[in-house]
Amino acid sequence: MEPISIVCAVFLVYSSHLQGSSALTPVFVQKGKDVLLEFMKADVPEDFDLLSWTFNKSDTLVTFSPGREPRVYAAYTGRVEPSVKNYSVKLKNLQEADSGVYTARVTTDKEQTVAEYNITVQDPVSPVELKKKNSVSNSLDSCNLTVTCSTQDSHHISSTLRCDNQTCSQEGGERSKVTTSGASLLVYLVNDSIICNHSNQLMEQTVTMFILLLLVLLWLSS
Incomplete structure (x- = not known):
């Protein structure tokens, strides 16, 4: 898990x-x-x-x-x-x-x-889920990950992370979209965490995934 x-x-x-x-x-x-x-x-x-x-x-x-x-x-x-x-x-x-x-x-x-x-x-925004897709590439010194931020009402946004020597960058920077209800869906990288955020003017739901620990698990399984 x-x-x-x-x-x-x-x-x-x-x-x-x-x-x-x-x-x-x-x-x-x-x-x-x-x-x-x-x-x-x-x-x-x-x-x-x-x-x-x-x-x-x-x-x-x-x-x-x-x-x-x-x-x-x-x-x-x-x-x-x-x-x-x-x-x-x-x-x-x-x-x-x-x-x-x-x-x-x-x-x-x-x-x-x-x-x-x-x-x-x-309406209040729905909770969000942040999932990791299969890595694009995985070696001892680098890894590409694709993560998907999704809502309960079927909106989603994906982003790819490139990690080298336990340092990660987000390809294309912060990803965002506006849903049909007018809420904002964001996925962005902060330090060693990827964050999925669903918000409007009333409420926000956030999920954080810790990347470095995830990378260790990937490398151990490679």
């Missing part, structure tokens, strides 16, 4: 409390999670007539009017949770179709944008 050290790290670039501005703010959210969109209440005049949250500048999620309860539009009933305290909106159980631009606009004698978010909903 090949000596493999597996490292799995999860980075949720999702936040349950996001402070907006009039500039477009990118936000990455894991599928099925909630996210709270809000802004500084001081940005809203006390004598405003209407405040609305829209999706992709056309679909209205919810509107706020002074002295009245928020109005949630039928298509978003149960999917959004408005707060009259600060005019925020919680988007619940987000799915990929919910990716898009969410805008808060306030109307007085003119219309003003007070917050705008570009939300991208993503």
Whole structure:
């Protein structure tokens, strides 16, 4: 069995409390999670007539009017949770179709944008596997190895290593590809290890193979 050290790290670039501005703010959210969109209440005049949250500048999620309860539009009933305290909106159980631009606009004698978010909903990346193929050549002083980094959803990338006197180099340098889900798949050499990495803005999965120990096993078997 090949000596493999597996490292799995999860980075949720999702936040349950996001402070907006009039500039477009990118936000990455894991599928099925909630996210709270809000802004500084001081940005809203006390004598405003209407405040609305829209999706992709056309679909209205919810509107706020002074002295009245928020109005949630039928298509978003149960999917959004408005707060009259600060005019925020919680988007619940987000799915990929919910990716898009969410805008808060306030109307007085003119219309003003007070917050705008570009939300991208993503699945976590799948675990990866790093395998060694049969060596291209194998002698007492040199060895060519081909390694393949693959994901559970059938994406893969291969790279060839040339090793001389226990020093290895990666032919063509770091190899990378973007999967159909928009994640990055990388295979690269660091010191005496070859690393396979599968990541998106939310999460990464990494497998490390220690090359020098693997080379010793190959030479012993040659």
